[in-house]
Amino acid sequence: MKLTQDRIQKYENDGMLFIPNYLSKLEINSVNEAIFQLPDNTPGLVMEKDCQTIRALHGVHAHSKILQDLIRHPLLLEPARQILGDSVYLYQFKINMKAAFTGDLWPWHQDYAFWYEEDGMPEPRTISIGIFLDEVNQFNGPLYYILGSHKEGLIDFNTNGSREDAGWEANVSADLKYCLDNKTITRLVQKGSLTAPTGSAGSVFFFHGNIAHASVPNISPYPRRLLIITYNSINNIPRSDRKRPEFLVGKNYTPLEPIVKNNVLLQQI
């Protein structure tokens, strides 16, 4: 269940590693079914600006055995431990819905800016894994990554003035609190290169907390749901993770262990 050295090297160089068709169709079906069965109005639910479309769900693994199992899936957890060289716990679990026609943009940002500023995470010793729940194509708002940008460390970011005193929603809305400015993005793109992974449901990408990324609105008829699990090293506990609600910031520091056989999810591999 570990990544090859070539893949590890690619992750280290690019700050991102995309693997098409990594999870099986059956597994993705189980996950999609679990999401479908979630209760309405979970606390970490965020709406788009139109106040009608769900933008994202946070911490919904709390309401689903299948989603909890997914976090401990060896194909996800083993590479996370391998890359970080440490035991890990669950820091964040979210589903970005990017709904057909209405899913809005994400401005250019580094994830670690939020974790550092809001939670006092000492270092970017995390790994995030994005799982395509739908086919991602060039039309339904794929994520754009600037390869190599993670090597810059945490870049001076702009704090969106109007969001200074906003609640946790400002960390997950289209009007984002900590953004990278145009000059920085131009410089990063000149040094690195832009990429936008596309592929079938079940494809995944591993990404660094400091890689710069963004996405455009989805104006197509195709939904583009993306599940993102962020693992943090157990030796990198945030200093002030009590500020934000549990559905945004995991507070159970117990090291995760991979699930073993006879598990519903794994039976479907």
Place this chain on the structure above:
Amino acid sequence: MKLTQDRIQKYENDGMLFIPNYLSKLEINSVNEAIFQLPDNTPGLVMEKDCQTIRALHGVHAHSKILQDLIRHPLLLEPARQILGDSVYLYQFKINMKAAFTGDLWPWHQDYAFWYEEDGMPEPRTISIGIFLDEVNQFNGPLYYILGSHKEGLIDFNTNGSREDAGWEANVSADLKYCLDNKTITRLVQKGSLTAPTGSAGSVFFFHGNIAHASVPNISPYPRRLLIITYNSINNIPRSDRKRPEFLVGKNYTPLEPIVKNNVLLQQI
């Protein structure tokens, strides 16, 4: 200078024909230089919502000999006359700027909806030719076309309520006056397919007035300027083209004749 029968057939089927590297780099350089030398604040200038970035220029050929010559370029005018089977005059000349980082979206629409509603154009006997003035890639807001959608004719469109009494700017802003609804787009995409031509500066696409198209914002550091010339058949003069200003609606019905040799633009082919 005429299109092959295969290309004509493709245009008829798809409502769109893309030809990479159709005009030469030297020609595009001349056109870009001519745009650079345009006077500030031409009357058809439209700003983005930020009130700082130029969204589009309309009718600027009036201020440039090179741009006037471009309209009569045999590589553009001959295929237009060939496809329409008629003499043509200039109906519209515009440059959509889609600036790096700030160029905003265009909602799903058919161009002919505007020409029919605003100008009383009897039939969609037009041909529009889009010319890439910059390289278009998947990141800088390429146009999305639904192939075959022109065969539907003029589709019932939504009139954007807030734009009912707006001036001509509502025909060219991101908050567009006549849009296609999500149900229609879903149906059209199920029947046809989405395409987004990308390529070097100098690539062109010929497109039908009834093909459904849209584009997302440009969040990349790459500008994506597109010059669009629309020719109309001289037997399809709009009934009420006095309503909109001349920089949006050409009122010189004299049939266009291709420029011949010894022309600055053609010398650069």
